[in-house]
Amino acid sequence: MNNTAPFHGEPRPHAAEWFLALPDSVAGCEILAVLPPTACRVDHPSGRPWLIGHWDVRDLRVASAGRVRIAVLGACAAEVAALERTAARIHDVTDLAAAFARIPGSFHLLASVDGTTHVQGTLSGERRVFCATIAGVTVAADRADVLATLTGARLDEGLLAARLLLLGDTLPSITTSHSLWQGVAAIASDSYLRVAPSGHGSVGTRWTPPDADLGLDEGALVLRQALDAAVTARRSSGRVLGSDLSGGLDSTSLCYLAAAGGRPLTTFTSDTGDPRDDDPMWADLAAEGIPHVQRLVVSASELPLHYTGITGPAEPLDEPHPDIVDQAAERAVAALLRERGVELRLKGEGGDELLGDSESYLPGLVRRRPLLALSHLRAFRAFGRWSWRTTVRALRPPDPRELLQRSARCLRAGLVDTRDLPRDDRAPVAASLPAWVTPRTVELVRSRMLRAADEFRVLSRDAAQDELLRGAVETGQKIRRAAQFAASIGLPVSNPFLDDAVLEACLAVRPEERAHPWRYKPLLTAAMRGVVPPRSLARVSKPDGTSLVLRGIRENREELVALCEDSRLARLGLIDAGALRTACSTSLWTSEDVPVALSDTFACERWLRDLEELRSPQERIPAHPPRLARGPHQAQDGDVDHAHAAT
Incomplete structure (x- = not known):
């Protein structure tokens, strides 16, 4: 390996890949003491522990120049020599965004500059950043469950319940902005996390959308x-x-x-x-x-x-x-x-x-080039067989906040069969829950939808870009x-x-x-x-693969029914196991969305069971480290200025 920074430990190349980014402080050393002894490690320029975890060594490149150390973890086109030249040009953490804006790849960018730690992921959130307060300092990670295990964080049952919600195309997701663990914050994908030597974390925007002006x-x-x-x-x-x-x-x-x-x-x-x-x-x-x-x-x-x-x-x-x-x-x-x-x-x-195709650009095009917009609108109407009501909706789309609020008020258990609705009435059916959820789940999800409406953040002023x-x-x-x-x-x-x-x-x-x-x-x-x-x-x-999914449900009904027994979701009061068992035992469903709802439900059930079946302690971070605790002043989503800690 071509690292210029100290590297310790023998990595496991695949299973349970994760990393922690520790602040350049004594507290970072205390946190290291409870981590697995086989973890990979890269130090701050000061010699204190910085990056700890399990990763494939081929994915990590580290470069140093004086009090600056840069690490990229993932697919990166820049070789170590190029990263060293970049590190030599960094005089302050504010130089990082511009220095790495044009480097191709998909990677976490991590930097230690004069004791300040900088962490950012990718714009899509494929590589995410989370943070939590541990031993009084902000610690970053690429997996929320790692931080949750270190802090003993509790599961956010409302967000877990929201994973059972089926959203129509007109509604924004309500699950991308937060982690599933209380006290673990998710950093917005267009933002960075910086942690000062004192251990205090702050979040700022690192990127804004470009002008859409290319032909x-x-x-x-x-x-x-x-x-x-x-x-x-x-x-x-x-x-x-x-x-x-x-x-x-x-x-x-x-x-x-x-x-x-x-x-x-x-x-x-x-x-x-x-x-x-x-x-x-x-x-x-x-x-x-x-x-x-x-x-x-x-x-x-x-x-x-x-x-x-x-x-x-x-x-x-x-x-x-x-x-x-x-x-x-x-x-x-x-x-x-x-x-x-x-x-x-x-x-x-x-x-x-x-x-892919989308008509979201039509309102903006009407203002800029009305004749061209009319031509495109006619084509969309012809291909989609739009009525005038659908056409008006395309030109004047509802506000996402209002749509979330309206959908939350109408939410109930039971999927709507859109096949029986007139074409123009399908789009407004924006959110639904399967029939096997409990009234508690309906209320939890409704609360989450209303909160998502309050927290809704526009990603671009241009509707098509957004x-x-x-x-x-x-x-x-x-x-x-x-x-x-x-x-x-x-x-x-x-x-x-x-x-x-x-x-x-x-x-x-x-x-x-x-x-x-x-x-x-x-x-x-x-x-x-x-x-x-x-x-x-x-x-x-x-094409789609619906037929294969239906066959899989039919052939594996016994396994699905087995997961309904002593259901972990039922233990939490989120589903009625008997109603879920009934849905698995028949193909006479009231909605074409039932296979999707079953997939979402059993994904949550399997996940809860897998959390219980963690393997040997040496393979995972200890569940409740006695020496570490959250700060008494920690906020709900982590002790960090998190104005942008949600997408």
């Missing part, structure tokens, strides 16, 4: 460069790359960038066997243009079904992960890719949120959980579309050119012209 051609060039640099950053760790190849535009683009220059590439394609699923055909077409490709094509019949093995324990993640219902299949695919030498799996998640950013943050939260699970089963995953530079490239393009009613993903198509063959750029379809 399609210029924006396409910027996006291509950003995506290419993002893939290069993954390669810089020395890992052997593999990539999903669904045949969709997002994954196909990543495959061609990863295989550029004749580099060998292993790809994975899933064949559902559903005649309505044209993914395999498009994947075959895409693979024909990759010269040194090793393909892994697996039929869905060869993989475990959804919910297989759901009753068995898993590595506890930071928070409930709905895709844990597919854990058996993910383990099988990871094993097959590892057998072929793959060490890092690229995925195209985030592409839809950044580059929607894109909100979608990126919500996707980043999902991907973060998936990445933790993937690391725990031995094959890390990475999602280049959610890199800061890629996100900025999309935001900088005029929204009416980034999303277009007549063309599918026009910005990505233009960016990949000359890289991806034209026939692959022509695809506009996107």
